[in-house]
Amino acid sequence: MINTNEKIKKFKNKTKEIILKEELKKNIISKKNLNIKIGFDPTSPDIHLGHTILLNKAKQFQENGHNIIIIIGDFTGMIGDPSGKQNTRKQLSKEEIITNSKTYKTQIFKILNEKNTKIVFNSSWLNKITTENFIKLTSKQTVAKILQRDDFNKRYKNKKSIHI
Numbered sequence: 001m002i003n004t005n006e007k008i009k010k011f012k013n014k015t016k017e018i019i020l021k022e023e024l025k026k027n028i029i030s031k032k033n034l035n036i037k038i039g040f041d042p043t044s045p046d047i048h049l050g051h052t053i054l055l056n057k058a059k060q061f062q063e064n065g066h067n068i069i070i071i072i073g074d075f076t077g078m079i080g081d082p083s084g085k086q087n088t089r090k091q092l093s094k095e096e097i098i099t100n101s102k103t104y105k106t107q108i109f110k111i112l113n114e115k116n117t118k119i120v121f122n123s124s125w126l127n128k129i130t131t132e133n134f135i136k137l138t139s140k141q142t143v144a145k146i147l148q149r150d151d152f153n154k155r156y157k158n159k160k161s162i163h164i
Contacts, residue, residue, distance in 0.1 A: 033065055033066050033067055034061065034066040034067065035066075035067045035069055036058055036061050036062075036066055036067065036068050036069065037069045037070075037071055038054050038055070038058055038068070038069070038070055038071065039070075039071040039072075039073060039122075040070060040071070040072050040073065040104055040108075041072075041073040041076060041077050042072055042073065042074065042077050042092070042096075042097050042100035042101045042104055043077060043090070043092065043100070044100060045099065045100045045103040045104075046103065046107070047104060047107050047108070052111065055108060055111040055112060056111060058111075058112060059111055059112055059113075062112060062113060062116055062117070067116075067118070068112055068116065068117045068118070069117075069118045069119075069120060070108060070112075070117060070118070070119045070120070071120055071121075071122055072101050072104065072119060072120070072121050072122070073122050074094075074097045074101065074121045074122060074123045075121070075122045075123035075126040075127060076122060076126075077091075077092045077096075077097050077100075078091060078092055078093070078094060078097060078123075079091060101121075105119065138164075146162070
């Protein structure tokens with residue numbers, strides 16, 4: 001039996017999906033080019049099968065004149081971004097990030113047109129956050145809100161570490 005929180009979560013996800021579909025339809029009808037953003041964390045030198053599914057979909061958008069923006073999570077890779085995983089990711093060195101992201105580009109451009117693809121690194125904006133702004137940003141987040149996320153909640157219940 002699904003509890004109330006799960007029902008609300010499913011409803012919110014479905015609502016977001018409907019809104020996004022309507023927004024997408026409106027942009028396509030108006031012939032407005034979309035900015036399609038795909039994020040990659042360079043945690044290894046190879047992209048995986050799941051990435052290729054996204055890249056092939058991005059290629060379809062690109063062939064229809066839309067803008068593809070690849071975001072490489074170099075900053076989050078160096079701090080061991082904990083989101084979306086059962087365990088905190090290993091912190092990578094700047095050298096590992098550079099090496100991995102070079103191979104990502106090679107692999108990505110086997111699918112996407114390099115000339116029509118923009119690659120950005122999330123450090124280009126995250127490196128600019130001051131300590132003061134970082135503390136202000138974290139003050140808007142509560143532990144309760146973090147634990148509502150499925151990945152963190154599972155880690156908490158399994159007594160696995162959750163780093164701040």
